[in-house]
Amino acid sequence: MAVSGARPRMTWACDPVWTRGRLVPEQEGTRSAFRRDCDRIIHSTAFRRLKHKTQVFVFHEGDHYRTRLTHTLEVAQIARSIARALGLDEDLAEALALAHDLGHPPFAHAGERALDACMADYGGFDHNAQSLRVVTRLERRYAGFDGLNLTWETLEGIAKHNGPLTDRSGKPLGATGAVLPHAIVAHSAVQDLELWTHAGPEAQVAAISDDIAYDVHDLDDGLRAGLFHLDELEALPLVGAVLAEVRASWPSLETGRVIHEVMRRLITRFVEDVVRETETRARAAKVRSSFDVRMAGAPLVAFSAGMRTAEAAVKGFLFPHMYRHAxxxxxxxxxxxxxxxxxxxxxxxxxxxxxxxxxxxxxxxxxxxxxxxxxxxxxxxxxxxxxxxxxxxxxxxx
Incomplete structure (x- = not known):
């Protein structure tokens, strides 16, 4: 299934012409509102710092491992591809992908765990919520406001790209625990991001693109680092099948090229599955607007059941073999x-x-x-x- 061609804009895409606007009103000019969001994120100080923030391997372990910046760019590329195939707004999907890790502290999730423990008596620390804090308060570059003054749709997607944070009454849900992260509470006092609904479709695209990027590229980096070997991937559903395909087509291909061919095919399989499953869900739910997507009660952008199993197996492999490697x-x-x-x-x-x-x-x-x-x-x-x-x-x- 080819997904490279642009499709007509879906009625359930977020439309920059009908954005809910910015906290501080501005004239939009020649660029769309979502394109301006993208550009502001790219030009931010926090975005530049991602170059020297850990993905898995700290910066001096090698020049070819992913950093938080290269991971972010890869997420953005995948998000644009999925958004294009679905007829969604590519600029909004890209903006959300570019912003999703702006709040990460140094040393990846280890740094986040340490900072959260240090902040245990003061409301804790959450990198997703910190991303919102960065773009609404901590970036101080513009004369007329703190933060980047991004559109409501971008802020909503940053805050709840992983799903609703509260029920309709405002009670925190799931992983948020007894209280919402500090940055979410602070911003909610000045702008209602409707934390009880799902995020718009482009935010859901950015979230699943993050999963695809770090699953595949952490496999790639783990192989490059020698934490595990290619033969160990044979037992994984999907990954093993793709590896067998590549070896059957090129029996004498050097290992580095085999790895690259497997990784690019995995990304294609994941992306094509998301597009098919999302279109199926959209038809079944009869969504006609981004409001319908937010009110659907479940994510619209998702893997199929079979692909969820395969993707979970990748995560299950990476956890002991990479993230918890000695x-x-x-x-x-x-x-x-x-x-x-x-x-x-x-x-x-x-x-x-x-x-x-x-x-x-x-x-x-x-x-x-x-x-x-x-x-x-x-x-x-x-x-x-x-x-x-x-x-x-x-x-x-x-």
């Missing part, structure tokens, strides 16, 4: 120590932060959030440099 664990344990040390230091001596980050006389909860914002914005390299500045022993993370 080498990765050792490095990430050391990285968590760096984050904990920095948090304790800046809480005790906030004057050590740059002048524009200091809050003289602030109460502990506000100071803790300030320190978390500062650390979350650090690149891996800057965090290590700051640690070496204040502590006698800084891990090399190798």
């Amino acid at each position: 080498r990765v664990n050792r490095i990430m344990d050391e990285a968590q120590g760096v984050v904990r040390d920095l948090f304790a230091l800046f809480m005790a001596r906030p004057q050590e932060m740059p002048a524009d980050w200091q809050l003289e006389g602030a109460p502990p909860d506000r100071m803790a959030r300030r320190v978390a914002d500062y650390i979350a914005g650090m690149t891996d390299r800057y965090a290590l440099d700051q640690h070496a500045r204040f502590f006698d022993t800084t891990p090399e993370l190798r």
